[in-house]
Amino acid sequence: MQQTIQSFGDWLYQLGYSEGTQHMLPALVREFITQQQLTDIRYVEQEKVKSFYTYLQTRPLKKRSGGALSESMIYHYVYALKTFFSWLEITGQLDYNPVSGMRFKRPQINARQPLPIEEINQLFAACRTKKETAVLHVFYSCGLRRSEGEALNTGDLHYRERLLYVRAGKGAKRRVVPMPVAVSSALENYYLTERCGSRVKSGMDEEAFFLNRVGNRMRGEPFNKLLKRILARTTVSKDTTLHHLRHSIATHLLQGGMGIEWVRDFLGHTWLETTQVYAKPTPAQLQLL
Numbered sequence: 001m002q003q004t005i006q007s008f009g010d011w012l013y014q015l016g017y018s019e020g021t022q023h024m025l026p027a028l029v030r031e032f033i034t035q036q037q038l039t040d041i042r043y044v045e046q047e048k049v050k051s052f053y054t055y056l057q058t059r060p061l062k063k064r065s066g067g068a069l070s071e072s073m074i075y076h077y078v079y080a081l082k083t084f085f086s087w088l089e090i091t092g093q094l095d096y097n098p099v100s101g102m103r104f105k106r107p108q109i110n111a112r113q114p115l116p117i118e119e120i121n122q123l124f125a126a127c128r129t130k131k132e133t134a135v136l137h138v139f140y141s142c143g144l145r146r147s148e149g150e151a152l153n154t155g156d157l158h159y160r161e162r163l164l165y166v167r168a169g170k171g172a173k174r175r176v177v178p179m180p181v182a183v184s185s186a187l188e189n190y191y192l193t194e195r196c197g198s199r200v201k202s203g204m205d206e207e208a209f210f211l212n213r214v215g216n217r218m219r220g221e222p223f224n225k226l227l228k229r230i231l232a233r234t235t236v237s238k239d240t241t242l243h244h245l246r247h248s249i250a251t252h253l254l255q256g257g258m259g260i261e262w263v264r265d266f267l268g269h270t271w272l273e274t275t276q277v278y279a280k281p282t283p284a285q286l287q288l289l
Contacts, residue, residue, distance in 0.1 A: 004041055004093075005030055011087055016167070016174070020147065028080035041088065046098045049081060053104065071105070078104045114251035115244060119236045126233040134190035135210070135226055140245040141183045143267055149242070150219055152209040154195075159188040166268065175268045 009026045017025075033041070035055060036048050056074045081099055088094045115123075120140060127133040138149050148166050156165040162184040164177040179187070195211065208217035223242060231238050246267070253263050 001033055001038070001041065005033075008084055008087055011091075012083075024076070025080040025083055028077050029084045032077070032081060042094045044085075044094075044098050046102060049098050049102065052081075053078070075104070075106065114248040115236065115240065117252060119234070120245075120248060120252075122234040122236055123230055126230050128233075130186070130190040130194045131210070132226060132230055134187050135223065136230070136245070137183045137186050138210075139223075139242045140249050142177045142179065143246050143249045144177075145246065145268075146220055146223060146242050149210065149223065150217065153207045154191065154209050155207070157184075157187055157191070157209065159184050173268050175265065177266065 005026045008029065009022055012022045012025060032038075032052050036052055038044060038048070053074075056069055056077055059069055061068065085094070085097045085099045089097045123136055123140075124133065127136065135149075138144050138152065139146070142164050144152070144166065151167065152164075153167075156167060157163075157179075158165070162179045162181065164179055164187075166175050166177060191209070195209070210218040210223075212218050212222050227240070227242060228238070231240055250263055250267055253266065254260060258266075
């Protein structure tokens with residue numbers, strides 16, 4: 001079983017899934033196998049999956065006492081099992097996919113209200129460094145997810161062509177994001193000055209576009225702290241997150257006349273329904289879906 005899970009992780013790596021997903025999905029599958037006491041993954045009946053799904057409804061949290069798994073986390077388990085059994089089926093390791101045809105409750109999506117243009121302008125006006133401006137442009141103007149911003153490399157930005165390449169988006173999808181002149185110039189300005197000027201130590205990450213104070217690739221929490229510093233200088237809600245910026249650009253593009261199919265491609269979504277969650281289309285635009 002351990003070798004099967006390892007091979008599953010290797011497959012996720014080869015497809016370009018994010019590093020976090022490469023670790024998380026096999027871990028969730030391993031919990032399923034352990035909890036259901038499986039000895040041969042080739043012979044798993046739907047009843048085993050249903051039993052595990054029922055168990056997740058009351059499974060206690062491991063890192064802190066009290067409470068249960070959120071609907072969103074339970075659906076992460078469902079996604080892990082769907083991906084795992086699809087891989088087994090694709091690679092010919094089983095003839096029957098026990099998850100196919102099964103229906104699971106989708107988590108309720110918390111409504112994220114997009115920021116108005118006036119508040120977006122506030123954020124940019126409050127920036128004190130080129131790095132702060134660059135971060136806003138990557139997550140708002142280019143609409144990247146946090147994991148995509150973390151993975152962004154210097155070679156992914158083509159300033160002359162004004163294109164930004166997302167090499168490993170969600171679900172291993174790749175896409176090309178066009179950059180307006182002002183956005184391209186701001187990102188290039190950060191790169192040529194603050195980014196390159198921060199190379200003070202040997203062994204720094206030469207590829208990463210965003211660096212932390214010691215020259216390593218920036219990860220999630222430093223991005224969040226940077227946004228909080230900007231928010232503190234404005235009247236914008238202090239609960240605003242990087243993901244709010246992504247929702248906001250989706251809505252602003254749609255309201256500016258961009259077709260929802262183009263917005264879908266800009267965000268890297270597969271389904272228009274997902275884009276509807278991010279953007280706030282008008283009733284007229286909804287009739288076109």
